[in-house]
Amino acid sequence: MVPLSFAGRDFLALPEAALFWPLHGALLVADLHFEKASWYARFGQFLPPHDSQATLDVIEALVARTGARAVWSLGDSFHDADGAARLDPQARARLDALTQRLDWTWITGNHDVGVAAMPGGRRVAEAEVGGIWLRHEAAPKDVRPEISGHFHPKLRLSLRGRHVARRCFVASQTKLILPALGALTGGLDAGHGEIRRAVGPGAAALVPVADRMLRFPLS
Numbered sequence: 731m732v733p734l735s736f737a738g739r740d741f742l743a744l745p746e747a748a749l750f751w752p753l754h755g756a757l758l759v760a761d762l763h764f765e766k767a768s769w770y771a772r773f774g775q776f777l778p779p780h781d782s783q784a785t786l787d788v789i790e791a792l793v794a795r796t797g798a799r800a801v802w803s804l805g806d807s808f809h810d811a812d813g814a815a816r817l818d819p820q821a822r823a824r825l826d827a828l829t830q831r832l833d834w835t836w837i838t839g840n841h842d843v844g845v846a847a848m849p850g851g852r853r854v855a856e857a858e859v860g861g862i863w864l865r866h867e868a869a870p871k872d873v874r875p876e877i878s879g880h881f882h883p884k885l886r887l888s889l890r891g892r893h894v895a896r897r898c899f900v901a902s903q904t905k906l907i908l909p910a911l912g913a914l915t916g917g918l919d920a921g922h923g924e925i926r927r928a929v930g931p932g933a934a935a936l937v938p939v940a941d942r943m944l945r946f947p948l949s
Contacts, residue, residue, distance in 0.1 A: 737862055747759075754859065757798035760804040761804070763807075764782045765809050766809040789828065811846075829849060836853045839880065840866065867928075883900045883917060897910065899937075900925055900934070901933065901934060902933040
């Protein structure tokens, strides 16, 4: 876990694409996209069918490692409106256990807006916690400090002839975008115009590695 200061608050960035807020004992995750593989299977494109279980493996490990008492899932927790209904019994039981044990909040994203009922926890459109707004997609015109997801940022580099892509955070003075945590999620280049428009000037891609944070300005 790597210290990360944002909007005057202290966080810990996790290489697994999550953020821990020690003051609130809260784990922040984004874009889990549960049941993405089963959605593709309905259209004849077969991906490894264990994406929900793999994503839950990561969440359970992070909760254990951080001692989190709360989880904020920043939208697109399910890949589509029927995703929650397609969870297999084992995945559903694991998710039920997490949402019953922890103070769990689902923020609605564009993919899961039509989900009839989330498995446990509470559901909100956005929320303010400790002076920071939590929402799914960044609001470029809102000058208040904000943490969001939606864009699945990835840093792409060419090193010694090799192309490397790493999930990353994108931060400016008032915006912090989390990488996608879901097992089958892709990514948008951190320097893409849509991301830069969302976060404003002075943004950088942040990659937590071991005990330090690598910072790459987005010009």
